[in-house]
Amino acid sequence: MTSRLPDASSPPVTRDADSGGLWVVATPIGNLGDFAPRAAETLRSVDLVLAEDTRHSRPLLLQFGIETPMQALHDHNEATQAAKLVERMLAGASMALISDAGTPLISDPGFRLVQAARAAGVPVRPVPGPSALVAALSVAGIASDRFCFEGFLPSKAGARREAIARLAAEPRTLVFYESAHRVVESLADLRDGLGGARKMVLARELTKRFETVLDGTIGEVRERVMADADQQRGEFVLVVEGVQDLAAAQLAEGRRLYEKLAGHLPPSQAARLAAELSGAPRKALYGG
CATH class of the missing domain: 3.30.950.10 (Tetrapyrrole methylase, C-terminal domain)
Known part of the structure; x- marks a missing residue:
């Protein structure tokens, strides 16, 4: 995809967080120099920062002069908190979601909140950045x-x-x-x-x-x-690396499936199903 690069002399783009909504903000995975100015400005401007672990994220925010109130949002409370947070955003609150490091939702909490926000019509906007x-x-x-x-x-x-x-x-x-x-x-x-x-x-x-x-x-x-x-x-x-010899990999997968199916089905039927699922030749799985 080709896009026009912004003029280096132009001021950084910031988000108006006054109208409510959810910003999904990436934070550094290690090197603090990777913390984008837009990410920092977004976290300063929202009403609440939702963090996987506030004890972990608070020092990062304070190091950049960000004193926005924080609330924990993690695997153990997301299901119960999502609806309440969405209700607050519908009433005009602006929030930012961060994880302990990197881009939220990539093997981190946040899916339920984003899903609930979108279903309710709350604007959800990405602030992209580091990802391991x-x-x-x-x-x-x-x-x-x-x-x-x-x-x-x-x-x-x-x-x-x-x-x-x-x-x-x-x-x-x-x-x-x-x-x-x-x-x-x-x-x-x-x-x-x-x-x-x-x-x-x-x-x-x-x-x-x-x-x-x-x-x-x-x-x-x-x-x-x-x-x-x-x-x-x-x-x-x-x-x-992905498999390079597809035929050999299909045969290996076919044999694996055949061994499992053969314990529950007649051999010929197990071979037919294993062949259909794996792409391996049926006769290579069962000679009958």
Whole structure:
């Protein structure tokens, strides 16, 4: 998409927050220099800032001279608070939604509030900025024209392996978030589920002091992480190449489905369904 760049001499664009509405505001993921002037001005001008954790976000706002009242909005209270907040916005209040870091709603709370606001006719406006997802993709050197963002993999091993198995035939680039206490296990499951030779990038602590970007195969990256305890700390984005040999991936997925279905259906019917769902040849799954 092509757009005209603004004149560098023009004043920054600010939002009039006096008429009520919701602004979804991105905040830095690490480097405070990434805090956009428009984001700061929006947070100053609204009546209330909704933050995932006010204890985490208040120091950031105060550092930029933002003293707007704050209220916590997180996974545990969003369902009960959304309607009340929308009612206040309909009455003319202006609010800004922020997460602990980066762009709200990207594996962070806020979906219920935005959905309720839009359903009620409350204006919802983005103030874009930092995002760990986009930052990692921009430096990965892995195809980014089509990608599949999966957020955090399941915390339990069985569910995590099942989720990875369902993605084995995905041709788009795969992107995951991961935490320090699960990154080693997740890399092992990605290696076993997708193959150790699949290309990937591990982006750690993006824009922060100890930022690192490791590339190689899944097997190689896991070995480097295992060999260096420092690479097991912080916040991670995993960017994994999509499947290159689609036929082989379809066959693997077909066999996985066949094994599950064969416990409940006659072999020929299980093979037919597995073939339809995976795209694999039926005869390769069941010879009968």
